[in-house]
Amino acid sequence: MTIDATYLLQLTLNGITLGLIYALIAVGLSLIFGVMEIINFAHGELLMLGAFAMAFALPVMGLLYWPALATAILAVMMVGWVIYELLLVRLRPDEFERSILVTLGLSIIIIHVMQYVFTATPRLVDTQYGFEGVEIGAIRITWTRVIGAAASLAAFGGLYAVLRHTQFGRAMRAIAQNREAALMVGIRPKVVARNAMVLAAGLCGLAGAAIAPIQLVTPYMGQFLIFKAFALVIIGGLGNIPGAIVAAVGLGLIENWIGGFFEIAWQEASVFVIMIVVLFVRPDGLFKRGGMRIG
Amino acid sequence: MSAILQVSDLRKSYAGVHALDGVSFAVEAGSVTGLIGPNGSGKSTAIDCISGFQRLDGGKVALAGADITGRPAHHIARAGLMRTFQTVRIYDRLSLRDNLAIAAQQFDPATWVDEFLRTRRYRDAVDAAEARARTLVELIGLQRYYEAEVGILSYGQKKLVALAAALMPHPKIVLLDEPVAGVNPSRIREIEVALRQLNQAGETFLIVEHNVEFITNLCHQVIVLDQGRKLAEGTAADIHTDSRVLEAYLGMTPEMAEAEMRGAA
Amino acid sequence: MKLAALTAALVAALAVAALPLLTTSNYIIGIGVSALIFTVAAAALNLIYGFTGLLSFAQLGFWGIGGYASALTVVTFGGSFWWGLVWAALINAVIALAVGYPTLRTNRHAFVIVTLTFALLVTLIARDWVDLTRGPLGIPNLPPPQAFGHRFDTTGQFYWIAWAFAVAMLGFLYALCSSRIGRTLVAIKQNEPLVRAQGISPMPYKLASFALSAAITGAAGGVYSFHLGIIDPLFLDFYYMQTFLIIVIIGGAGSFWGVIVSGIALSALPEALRFSADFRMIIYGVILVVAMFVMPSGVAGWLRERKIARLRRSLGEALR
Numbered sequence: 118m119t120i121d122a123t124y125l126l127q128l129t130l131n132g133i134t135l136g137l138i139y140a141l142i143a144v145g146l147s148l149i150f151g152v153m154e155i156i157n158f159a160h161g162e163l164l165m166l167g168a169f170a171m172a173f174a175l176p177v178m179g180l181l182y183w184p185a186l187a188t189a190i191l192a193v194m195m196v197g198w199v200i201y202e203l204l205l206v207r208l209r210p211d212e213f214e215r216s217i218l219v220t221l222g223l224s225i226i227i228i229h230v231m232q233y234v235f236t237a238t239p240r241l242v243d244t245q246y247g248f249e250g251v252e253i254g255a256i257r258i259t260w261t262r263v264i265g266a267a268a269s270l271a272a273f274g275g276l277y278a279v280l281r282h283t284q285f286g287r288a289m290r291a292i293a294q295n296r297e298a299a300l301m302v303g304i305r306p307k308v309v310a311r312n313a314m315v316l317a318a319g320l321c322g323l324a325g326a327a328i329a330p331i332q333l334v335t336p337y338m339g340q341f342l343i344f345k346a347f348a349l350v351i352i353g354g355l356g357n358i359p360g361a362i363v364a365a366v367g368l369g370l371i372e373n374w375i376g377g378f379f380e381i382a383w384q385e386a387s388v389f390v391i392m393i394v395v396l397f398v399r400p401d402g403l404f405k406r407g408g409m410r411i412g
Numbered sequence: 413m414s415a416i417l418q419v420s421d422l423r424k425s426y427a428g429v430h431a432l433d434g435v436s437f438a439v440e441a442g443s444v445t446g447l448i449g450p451n452g453s454g455k456s457t458a459i460d461c462i463s464g465f466q467r468l469d470g471g472k473v474a475l476a477g478a479d480i481t482g483r484p485a486h487h488i489a490r491a492g493l494m495r496t497f498q499t500v501r502i503y504d505r506l507s508l509r510d511n512l513a514i515a516a517q518q519f520d521p522a523t524w525v526d527e528f529l530r531t532r533r534y535r536d537a538v539d540a541a542e543a544r545a546r547t548l549v550e551l552i553g554l555q556r557y558y559e560a561e562v563g564i565l566s567y568g569q570k571k572l573v574a575l576a577a578a579l580m581p582h583p584k585i586v587l588l589d590e591p592v593a594g595v596n597p598s599r600i601r602e603i604e605v606a607l608r609q610l611n612q613a614g615e616t617f618l619i620v621e622h623n624v625e626f627i628t629n630l631c632h633q634v635i636v637l638d639q640g641r642k643l644a645e646g647t648a649a650d651i652h653t654d655s656r657v658l659e660a661y662l663g664m665t666p667e668m669a670e671a672e673m674r675g676a677a
Numbered sequence: 678m679k680l681a682a683l684t685a686a687l688v689a690a691l692a693v694a695a696l697p698l699l700t701t702s703n704y705i706i707g708i709g710v711s712a713l714i715f716t717v718a719a720a721a722l723n724l725i726y727g728f729t730g731l732l733s734f735a736q737l738g739f740w741g742i743g744g745y746a747s748a749l750t751v752v753t754f755g756g757s758f759w760w761g762l763v764w765a766a767l768i769n770a771v772i773a774l775a776v777g778y779p780t781l782r783t784n785r786h787a788f789v790i791v792t793l794t795f796a797l798l799v800t801l802i803a804r805d806w807v808d809l810t811r812g813p814l815g816i817p818n819l820p821p822p823q824a825f826g827h828r829f830d831t832t833g834q835f836y837w838i839a840w841a842f843a844v845a846m847l848g849f850l851y852a853l854c855s856s857r858i859g860r861t862l863v864a865i866k867q868n869e870p871l872v873r874a875q876g877i878s879p880m881p882y883k884l885a886s887f888a889l890s891a892a893i894t895g896a897a898g899g900v901y902s903f904h905l906g907i908i909d910p911l912f913l914d915f916y917y918m919q920t921f922l923i924i925v926i927i928g929g930a931g932s933f934w935g936v937i938v939s940g941i942a943l944s945a946l947p948e949a950l951r952f953s954a955d956f957r958m959i960i961y962g963v964i965l966v967v968a969m970f971v972m973p974s975g976v977a978g979w980l981r982e983r984k985i986a987r988l989r990r991s992l993g994e995a996l997r
Contacts, residue, residue, distance in 0.1 A: 156790075207970060213785060213789075214726075214732045214785075214789070215969055218926065218965060219965070219966055219969045219970075221922075222961075222962045222965030222969070223966060225919065225958055225959070225961060225962030225965065226962035226963060229955040230955075232955050233959070344793060347790050347793065347794075348790055351786060351790050355786060383805070385801050385805075386801040386805060389797060390798065393776075393791055393794050393798070396783070396787050396790065397779040397791075
């Protein structure tokens with residue numbers, strides 16, 4: 118098997134873009150876990166809703182990418198807010214299994230409502246950029262992928278700024294690091310939790326909206342991605358945001374490298390095996406369990 | 413009387429803090445020994461390390477002459493060292509009878525085969541545990557609740573249940589981690605009386621407590637820790653007048669303490 | 678008291694056995710078979726989740742491995758249906774020990790995620806390892822079980838196999854849950870540090886619980902695959918895991934009889950509610966969410982709370 122440099126580079130770039138999408142999901146999950154200590158099983162559905170929102174917003178906005186993206190993100194943030202106020206606010210931090218079951222139920226409801234209303238037919242989403250892309254030497258990347266990756270990086274940059282420099286970000290980190298101490302200092306956990314949820318939903322919405330033009334949109338699309346994201350959150354260290362990003366990009370790269378050089382059928386299975394092995398060897402994550410360490 | 417529990421040069425640090433910095437003491441069989449000290453002195457860490465719930469960085473622990481250093485918690489319990497917890501631990505949704513039965517379970521020779529076949533060995537073990545349970549339940553005055561779920565009991569009653577459970581397997585020594593913390597005063601007397609009766613029947617206790625009056629009333633021997641080191645050791649009376657103890661606890665010298673008491677008179 | 682309860686259970690079991698004598702509808706008998714098998718799988722989940730306190734999504738994986746193991750035993754290796762069940766149980770027990778040992782030493786978060794990943798891995802293997810599992814086409818035309826020259830080739834006769842299987846498995850689980858071992862599992866769930874302080878090492882108990890639950894779930898999968906007559910990757914649809922979970926949660930995690938009653942009732946219910954598949958799933962989801970807030974310990978737990986409240990009141994009055 119000769120390794121073609123351009124092929125490898127193409128795979129790597131695809132891997133990074135995929136990894137950034139995983140990272141958006143994983144960071145959101147990590148944020149929610151850090152602040153509320155629950156795992157949100159419905160997180161993949163937030164992504165799916167973002168993709169559907171994008172699919173409906175684009176035609177309305179004349180296929181303009183950015184307004185549609187913004188709409189999709191806002192829509193999902195609102196959904197996240199509603200989910201928090203109706204359900205998650207009633208969960209206590211030590212009810213790990215209960216939170217899984219509640220969000221699992223929510224996930225089932227969302228998927229099947231979407232399927233009932235919109236059917237499972239996959240949808241193709243078109244944007245103003247169509248299939249045009251940029252060519253760097255022998256490598257071709259579509260604009261939608263480039264923008265998706267850029268938007269993700271911008272989102273992470275923004276998140277970093279928020280967590281480091283704003284009151285609201287510091288409050289989230291405080292709760293994640295030491296809940297009792299944060300409470301004593303007067304930080305209100307419900308407000309922080311709600312904000313974290315909305316923020317995480319926004320990240321997911323962005324991921325969904327960014328993926329929509331790249332792959333087919335179906336009610337089940339979130340499911341495939343979310344299970345890997347769970348493992349990523351643990352591997353990266355629960356609540357550790359940079360860790361989650363590193364693990365996510367790593368996964369995207371590994372998936373594309375394996376898929377590029379071996380049979381596509383083994384790609385997913387081997388990825389799962391790798392994740393299980395990592396969890397055995399380092400159950401607390403490859404990196405330290407974060408109190409949302411930023412740097 | 414010989415030492416049933418001997419600890420030498422215990423060392424434990426985390427995050428750069430020396431929780432235990434070379435602590436050594438012995439507990440005589442049949443005694444009630446107190447372990448006191450201001451917050452952060454290392455009392456609870458000592459209990460956790462001795463009972464196997466935390467790893468020691470250095471030092472040795474011997475139970476009735478046998479070395480139990482570094483063994484897992486359940487081994488140490490089986491060797492005869494039982495303990496209670498600061499925040500009371502019982503099986504909230506099981507009956508008092510089941511709580512006590514489980515505490516004795518690991519110490520009888522019956523296996524699951526014996527249970528399945530209802531052999532003599534199994535039935536004898538169950539009867540013996542039942543008899544012991546009834547004795548202890550009477551001593552702590554909770555006969556009425558024998559079949560009830562212990563979750564309905566008050567905090568102080570739960571502490572008594574935890575004490576009884578620790579005594580079920582005829583242990584060599586019981587370590588009590590703040591047995592009266594958070595308990596109302598009338599109940600404290602009950603616990604004190606129960607402990608004294610048990611001690612008179614031959615049980616050995618090492619008690620970690622903040623409640624100095626409780627310790628003074630009950631303990632033959634008191635060990636004082638401060639900042640991970642043993643500060644003083646002696647009878648309760650000795651400790652009360654020890655200048656180092658007064659300074660560590662109250663930040664006073666004996667003269668100041670006397671002046672305080674004269675002022676209050 | 679206990680004798681009366683067991684007699685009642687025996688009578689109920691015999692009544693359930695009579696189903697094929699009361700109707701000739703294969704459809705209804707088929708529902709009965711599903712009810713029996715799903716109840717066994719749910720009871721196995723109850724063992725690891727309700728009694729031992731470990732939420733395991735791996736059950737779906739064991740169910741699937743059991744189905745495939747039985748099918749392959751008969752179709753590829755020429756063994757009998759009965760041997761298929763034995764292999765289904767043994768293979769899953771071994772896998773559970775191999776996966777369980779490293780995972781149980783970690784924390785509860787990792788346990789849940791690893792079991793979930795495991796189940797998904799099994800799904801992928803069923804779909805992609807075509808040489809072994811024949812891929813998406815699956816293995817059709819599974820022959821009816823045979824014993825002493827007799828073929829159990831009607832639904833009614835298969836029902837009795839499922840019935841005998843259910844009685845055996847549930848009987849075993851009952852004996853286990855009411856023994857000291859069962860009591861220790863409950864103790865581990867409620868207060869693990871205390872268990873250790875009482876001289877008991879929790880690990881062997883957790884492993885045993887995980888392995889037994891895997892073996893039973895695998896055998897149940899084996900029986901079900903022959904009921905369907907075909908095994909394919911759809912056998913590993915998350916729908917089954919959701920069904921088992923809902924049965925356990927509604928019945929009451931940790932309640933032996935609660936889960937059994939819930940299993941029988943909930944298996945019959947979806948058939949009675951002839952809604953579209955999506956609508957049925959939506960109802961499942963709603964039940965799950967609502968139950969978690971209103972009745973987290975299921976119906977059995979709710980009944981128990983009322984009993985405790987009455988006990989408390991009567992004790993409170995007696996003290997005056």
